[in-house]
Amino acid sequence: MRSIGTRLAAWYALAATVTLACLFVVGYQLLQSYLIHGLDLLNAAEFEQIRARLGPDYKTLTSEVINQRIRETTEYASVLFYIDIHSEQHGTVFYSSNLQGRAIPDIPGKHTYDAAIAGVGELRVAEFVLPPFDVTIATSASQVRKVMEGYIEVCSALLAAMLVVSVIIGFGLSRLALKPVRLIRETANRIRSDNLSERIPVGQVRDEISELARLLNQMFDRLEYSFNQIRRFTAEASHELKTPLSLVRLQAEKLLVAGDLSAAHEDAVQMQLEELARLNRIIEELLFLSRAEARVITLDLKPLDPERFLHGFAQDARVLAEHHGRQFVLTREGEGTVAFEDKRVRQVLLNLLANAVDASPRDGVITLRSSLAAGLWRVSVEDQGPGVPGEQRERIFERFVRLDNRGGDDKGSGLGLAICRSIIELHHGRIWAESGADGRGLRVVFEIPATQIAVDTTKGPAEKTRPAPELA
Ligand SMILES: Nc1ncnc2c1ncn2[C@@H]1O[C@H](COP(=O)(O)OP(=O)(O)OP(=O)(O)O)[C@@H](O)[C@H]1O
Ligand SMILES: [Mg+2]
Structure with a gap:
């Protein structure tokens, strides 16, 4: 990626999307723990209901009575809860029919945990003690899983949307931030040998970019000064050389006209005259170029x-x-x-x-x-x-x-x-x-x-020449 604007936009989009992804991960953990905590509360509420139904004298009741009472209590919630009540002394006193003969897995040392039973599904299990009974109540955790899957789907869609939106915002912001840099580039691009007095506009705000523009302007000042020195030198040197050159030519011509030179010397003087003519032409051409650059040539259009x-x-x-x-x-x-x-x-x-x-x-x-x-x-x-x-x-x-x-x-x-x-x-x-x-x-x-409205040679050339696309 060569453009700073594209890089800035990409970094911005990446940073925004990664931040949002981190937030979604934290949100996922929190939501899951809240939902599971909700299931634990449900299990605890069901236990309280069972305890209330059994009454304070439950220890004196027979296994059949206990089973009968609990069945009445849990009938309405048979789709919600899976219950297993047993004691070492009486064995299993209650076992929900919806467990279809399968035991709720036990994780020693844990009172609340996740488990899965083939044919029943994922469960959230809570263990309670109602001496002498161990009461295990479980509820289905499949809804929690569905909610979490939905959460992932929504978050993925939001992340994709965030990526697109943040790329667009990133491009917009980078264009805005790089506007002064573009201005510097455009102006610097316009500044050429025939246009050296143009300067980059420097804003009121003193920041890194305006400092750069100020430094570039100082550099252009120095360049303009050097260019002008060179131009002046070329123009003056060409001008100063013309007079002595004409004198040398006149002297050489005089020697030829006098006719008292040997053939070899005459050839040498002839050669000198040819070279002098060439030198004169170069000086004329340099003078023309200097004057054209200084815009002092007026065309007779x-x-x-x-x-x-x-x-x-x-x-x-x-x-x-x-x-x-x-x-x-x-x-x-x-x-x-x-x-x-x-x-x-x-x-x-x-x-x-x-x-x-x-x-x-x-x-x-x-x-x-x-x-x-x-x-x-x-x-x-x-x-x-x-x-x-x-x-x-x-x-x-x-x-x-x-x-x-x-x-x-x-x-x-x-x-x-x-x-x-x-x-x-x-x-x-x-x-x-x-x-x-x-x-x-x-x-x-x-x-x-074809038609030049204003014949004004004090203006610079319309456009610096540049090669046109090839025709062949
Ligand atoms: N038609 C052309 N074919 C091939 N090369 C060319 C052609 N025209 C110009 N050039 C190249 O470009 C150079 C510059 O051309 P330019 O006319 O400026 O200078 P010059 O012909 O060498 O000298 P001057 O025109 O000042 O007598 C030439 O020296 C030559 O190498
Ligand atoms: Mg030529």
Whole structure:
């Protein structure tokens, strides 16, 4: 049982049922002893009646008279009592006919006890002395047994009902008791890098849970501070690096233009320029990501026709794909307009296309699908490459994550998909990766709401992207 709520409910139900069971056991003992005591009182009352009927001069009476008197006394109660009166001197002076010739068992040293006679049943026996006679009176205990059996049946039903009710009450109580914990979990779950200022609400009551919430909030304070430091550092470092980098590039270009370098030196400077361009691109991308995180990027959203936009993109994409020996296919469904910034979405598609080209085998088909339905524009780019294992598909959207799955001379920096995610989230959409058709290749999908009511980039992304269920 993983849930604390379930465990609490189970413990509560167990404790309540066991307590009730103990009470029933005590009740059973008490009830049984009261009933048996009642039988003993009955036997004693019958004895008193016999003694009264015999009178104070019973010692002078003959056995026949005694028998006669007792028979008259006990006639009415012959179904209730089993009586045996005997003495050493006179032998048996009275013996109830309902005993059917069987003797009442005797337990030496005991005056009241339980016994059973075959054909008669269970009896409660009491022995009395009426000198010189020993009087043994027994009464049927079968009613007591029936009452006790009924008690057990009722108690079992009550215990079963108690178990069900206590499980329900236990669940209710545990839900109530764990409500603050759920609140902490939900809030903590919402707190992410783009939402670090949110805090867990702390109640007025000072208990263990509010103390935990306070400690977690303090931890979030420290985390937010560290995150902000890192963000500021990235933004400032990228910004500060740009100027010296441009100077180095200018110097290198100047050296090339001067034309007094040897062929080997010219190659070296050329290589430096290429690496500088790459470095510049990384800095630009980091700056973009920092600004997107700081929500200072404003999109130029216009209602556009995705069909026209994709038609233009497909022409370039086809040329690019064919240049690398890949095929490019575009499929479109649905009509309408979508508010998006074409430059940014084009950047996303180019990133996805570049990844697909890198991953595809020669002559591999890269498919771009677009569908516009139910207020959602959905676009996917699918290739026939090696794909990405399920557990890594979310990771590839993190910065600088590059998997060793494309082989060859991979010069990527691992920022492409992080930028794609930022751009799509700025459009209040989401992006994720899944496996391609038949489990082959990779399909990267993004969705953008067709109509965005408020174009407000100061708001956070609508929802952090999460992988959608696999289609294939
Ligand atoms: N279509 C794909 N097939 C297989 N792996 C992919 C695919 N697209 C991305 N990946 C994996 O995800 C990693 C991250 O991709 P991303 O686009 O973010 O970075 P990059 O392509 O390596 O560099 P950059 O795009 O910044 O030049 C890639 O290095 C690659 O390992
Ligand atoms: Mg890339």
